[in-house]
Every structure is written in C-alpha cells, then in structure tokens.
Amino acid sequence: MNKEFQGNWQFPDQEVMAQAVPVKFKNITMKVKTFLEKPSLDPNATVLQLSSKKLEAEIQMSEVSVDTIVEREVSGVIGRFRIQASCKNVLLSLNPGQGNFSMMISPSLENSTAGTQLQSVNISWLPGSWTAQGMQCEGAQGFETVIRDEINKIANDSARFVEPQKELIKKYVQDYLGGYQFDFSQSRQLVVARPDIKVTMKVDEFKDVANQGALVKGRLIIDFLQAADSEVKVLNLSQEEAFADATVASLRLPKDFIKEVVSHAYSANSWLHKVTSDNLPGFSNVMASRFAQWFVWPELMSYSRYDKFLFSVFSSKDVTVDGSGMSYQVKGTFLSKMQAPKGSQYVPFMNFAIPLTSKVTLKVENSKAQATFVNPTMGLTPYWEPSYLSRYGANRKFKASTIRDKIVGGLWGKTVSVAIPDIPLTEGLSLKVKKVLSSSSQDLVLELNL
DSSP: OOOEEEEEEEEEEEEEEETEEEEEEEEEEEEEEEEEOOOOEESSSOOEEEEEEEEEEEEEEEEEEEEEOOOOOOEEEEEEEEEEEEEEEEEEEEEEEEEEEEEEEEEEEEEEEEEEEEEEEEEEOOTTTEEEEESSSEETTTTHHHHHHHHHHHHOHHHHHHHHGHHEEEEHHHHHHHOOOOOTTEEEEEEESSSSEEEEEEEEEEEOOOGEEEEEEEEEEETTOOOSOOOOOOOOSOOOOOEEEEEEEEEEEEEHHHHHHHHHHHTTTOOEEEGGGGGSSSHHHHOOOHHHHHHHHHHHGOTEEEEEEEEEESSEEEEEEEETEEEEEEEEEEEEEEEEEEETTTEEEEEEEEEEEEEEEEETTTTEEEEEEEEEEOEEEEOOOHHHHHHHHOOOOOOOOHHHHHHHHTTTTTEEEEEEEEEEETTEEEEEEEEEEOOTTSSEEEEEEE
C-alpha cells in the first residue's frame, strides 16, 4: 500500500526563554504530505507500523517576537527599557530525505465496522534539515539574532519542537485515520484473472472476540457467467472449530470448494484458453529440430523454427474433478484449434481431440496457486483443416503417438500458476493468501497476511 497522507496542523502559541528574555511564537502551523508504505505485521502483537516515503513538510509562523521590559544599570542608575524585535512570515521547508514520519496502529472494531486506533506517532528530522524562506526580521540590535537563533533551534532539534505538541499531533492523526473505515456489512468484489468469473464476498455475522481479533462469518458468491445452466449450489463448512492460532488471520472454506469451483470453471463450452506454441509442453522440442520434424510432422518444415503457432483450447464436455485438500484427479476431453502464422495473420491449420487424465497437486506460494501435473496420460487425434489443405497442399504425415509422448513428457511435472485474488479490507489495503492447510474436518484453511 502506498497511501497518501496529508496533515495541516494548527498548534497553540508557544513561549520560550532565551537569555532571560521571553520569545513568543504565534500562529504556528505545520503541513505534512507523504505516502504511507505497506505495513508489516508485528509478530508479537496485532499492531501495524506505517512508515512514510518522500516526506514533505512546512512549518509556518506568522510572527516570532520579543516584546518585554528589561532593567539595566547604567552609571549607577537603574533604567527600564522596552525591547522589541520580531521576524514575520516565517516559513521553514523540510529538505528532501531529511525527515521521518511513522505511526503504530491497531485494529478498532465496533459492530460491523473496522477502523484503526493510533497507538503512537513519530515525526523527527535531522539537524539542519530546514531551509528558511521569506523571513523578515527587524528590531533592537542584538535581539533579532536571539530570535533567529530560536528559529534555528527548531531546524536542529526536532524533539524541542515536537514533544510539546505530541498529544495534539496524535489527535490530528487519529482524526485523519477515522475517515478510513471498513464496513464488513458491505459486499466486496474480488478481482480474478478470468472475466467470465465473478467473485463476491458478503458478511452475514461479525463478532468481536477481544484479544483474539474478530470472527467474521459470511459467503463467497461465485458466478460463472458463461455457464450454460443456472444451477445454484451451496457449500457449507463441515463444523465449527476453534481457532488454532488467534494471532494469524485465516479464512476457512468448505472442503469441496476447490473441486466445485474448478468443475464449474471448466464446464462444457464455458471457457477458452489461448496458448502459443512456445508455451506448450513438448512442442518447442519439435520446433527446435528439423530432424524430428522430418520424421513426425514434416509440414512444420515449411515454417521457421522461431515461428509461433496459436492454440485455442476448449471443451464441449464437462471436465470432471475428484479429490480433496490439495490433491485432485482431473479428467476431460479437450479440443484444440491450431492456427499457423502466414504473413501478418494466422490461418486455420489443424484441429485436435485430446482426452486427458492427470493427478494434479496444489500448493500456495506468494499469493499464487501452483498446480503440478503428475502421471498424466492422454490421447491425440488430429484433424487437418480442409481450407489449409486445399490452399497450401500440406504434407499430411503426422506421427500422433510420437507427438503425444513428447507432450506428455513435457506435461509431467509442469507447474501452472494462477493468482489468488486478494481479500479487500479498505482502499489500498488487502489480505493475501500465504498458505493453505486442511483442518481436522477437511475444510480448507487459508492463512492470510498483509
């Protein structure tokens, strides 16, 4: 998260003693602008640290002045003298990269709304970090220097300026954070890679469980927009279970969640994947060898070894998925339309029917689901495109068994990664899936982090 933070803080007038003379600071304001970087979770407590990036700041004072009566003895006579000096329109600008602004926040829960509670705030700068602009000073000789010295102390000692205002700064920051809340009762749409699948998160029950955080119960509603049927299927959690580790955010899903989602996502005539030949397991080996082409697929010799063919893969029948947890058996008959590069366009080349069976193991890493194919078996039935044969007079020789074996060899152990959608909390802040476990009831437990 890189969230912009802005503050325009008004402070009470201040008075300090310098050389036994009171120096007054009037109409003090401080403007800050920065970006808060993605927080890191404190492992020992549910506290987030937000640190600034590219801090910009200005301190303005309408006047810094001395106006006092002093007594002086001159030739045995004690006289009373009025001393006046001032610097008006004082503007100090923080030099780039010289300041630090950070805060510690913790979750604040009330009914169905989550906000933030400010634990601490820190603002500091290095000595000599400020540049004075447009300062106009005048007054009694010598006392103008006193005023300038007091102003320079601000630039050289952040604690001297910040400490008296720390509670007020904390209030200003808390008021600012109060404008950013997450209402759990509102529906949230998750961003997924396929536009034909819509995932919506809805909360039905919210419970504050004190130092364990919050227990949120709800639904994930998944709409398969290209599916032929309008079947509504409800999956429920197996049973209530206590949280094993209350310090780790987690999301529990029904044990059949993955199986049902994949089955519906790859139902008949509802999906289409386009793959180039350089990403097709085993095919790149054939393209790299003219010798192999001559024996198994001579028509490829009409093309450069660097040409890329386009495969459109789909299925006219449902894909079946069996299994649970992180291991599944997938079976289906896939159809593929292969197109060949001709000049600046692609032309229909060949079509294939591909019955495929494979074990698929899953793991989660860096917010991605990784599916690995284990012990795949497949068939391969080719169909030449009539328009290509009539126009280009192709060599129809095609060793299906050899090509199949090369694809199976490339597919074995092949890992396909799919991004897991983040779970939105508020603007610019989401939970990411860290890893997936199985509970004792075989429900899926997704461990989350920021």
